Amino acid sequence: MTVYRDVVSVMEVRSFAESDRAELRALSVRAGEGSPTASLWGHPESEQSIYLDPYMDLAPDTLFLAVRDGALVGYLTGCPDGTKLPGESELIDAAIRKHRLMRRPVARAFFARAMFDSAASALRRRPTAGEFHDGRWPAHLHINVAPEARGTGAADALMNRWLDHLRAAGSPGCHLQTLVENPRAVRFFARMGFTEHGAAPLVPGLRYEGRKVHQRTMVRAL
Numbered sequence: 001m002t003v004y005r006d007v008v009s010v011m012e013v014r015s016f017a018e019s020d021r022a023e024l025r026a027l028s029v030r031a032g033e034g035s036p037t038a039s040l041w042g043h044p045e046s047e048q049s050i051y052l053d054p055y056m057d058l059a060p061d062t063l064f065l066a067v068r069d070g071a072l073v074g075y076l077t078g079c080p081d082g083t084k085l086p087g088e089s090e091l092i093d094a095a096i097r098k099h100r101l102m103r104r105p106v107a108r109a110f111f112a113r114a115m116f117d118s119a120a121s122a123l124r125r126r127p128t129a130g131e132f133h134d135g136r137w138p139a140h141l142h143i144n145v146a147p148e149a150r151g152t153g154a155a156d157a158l159m160n161r162w163l164d165h166l167r168a169a170g171s172p173g174c175h176l177q178t179l180v181e182n183p184r185a186v187r188f189f190a191r192m193g194f195t196e197h198g199a200a201p202l203v204p205g206l207r208y209e210g211r212k213v214h215q216r217t218m219v220r221a222l
């Protein structure tokens with residue numbers, strides 16, 4: 001456990017415990033606020049089934065929580081080897097079926113736009129966003145900090161805890177995928193030692209402030 005103190009509050013970073021599940025689900029709905037991935041198709045439960053539940057179920061020891069004055073304010077879902085988790089496309093397909101997303105107008109519009117974007121990119125022979133697998137950087141992470149805890153060191157503490165874990169485990173490196181249109185996140189990751197890797201392909205279906213967005217892969221050796 002890592003504890004950070006200042007004059008008014010105490011912040012702790014620790015691993016996820018089963019008793020955190022409900023509070024973490026509630027935090028995840030608001031922790032992306034203001035960023036391009038705050039909501040994908042307007043249905044938190046199905047989005048969590050792809051981007052949160054697999055980490056709570058299959059990688060709880062490397063799901064780190066920032067807790068300030070007893071309340072969760074941020075989390076980092078880390079996985080030392082992404083091939084140990086179900087793939088994103090597989091999880092999306094399962095979520096579409098389980099949550100009957102095609103019956104929900106916002107989700108239906110998202111997936112229709114995604115199909116159109118993918119087809120248009122294929123016609124122009126342009127790649128689109130996808131999962132990243134490279135043995136040099138097998139670990140990956142996602143991080144979200146609630147608005148009230150940004151700029152307080154909570155994100156740094158989560159990331160340092162994760163990097164310490166990877167070093168201790170002998171991991172060669174870590175990658176992450178964010179968006180070009182999320183400059184605060186890109187700046188934060190660069191400050192934490194990650195560098196941009198490869199092209200920045202279109203993310204099918206997703207829009208931020210009415211515009212298309214592009215995947216930014218970043219890597220860090222350990």
Ligand SMILES: CC(C)(COP(=O)(O)OP(=O)(O)OC[C@H]1O[C@@H](n2cnc3c(N)ncnc32)[C@H](O)[C@@H]1OP(=O)(O)O)[C@@H](O)C(=O)NCCC(=O)NCCS
Binds near residue numbers: 142146150152184
């Ligand atoms: C991306 C994210 C995790 C970055 O966290 P953050 O706290 O905003 O990190 P920042 O680097 O922007 O930190 C802001 C400032 O706090 C400062 N800071 C760092 N540690 C600090 C500490 N202990 N005390 C006070 N300030 C501190 C940083 O130096 C930075 O200042 P600067 O911008 O003048 O350099 C966070 O903004 C977030 O969760 N955003 C929404 C979701 C998101 O985009 N997630 C990433 C998706 S890939």
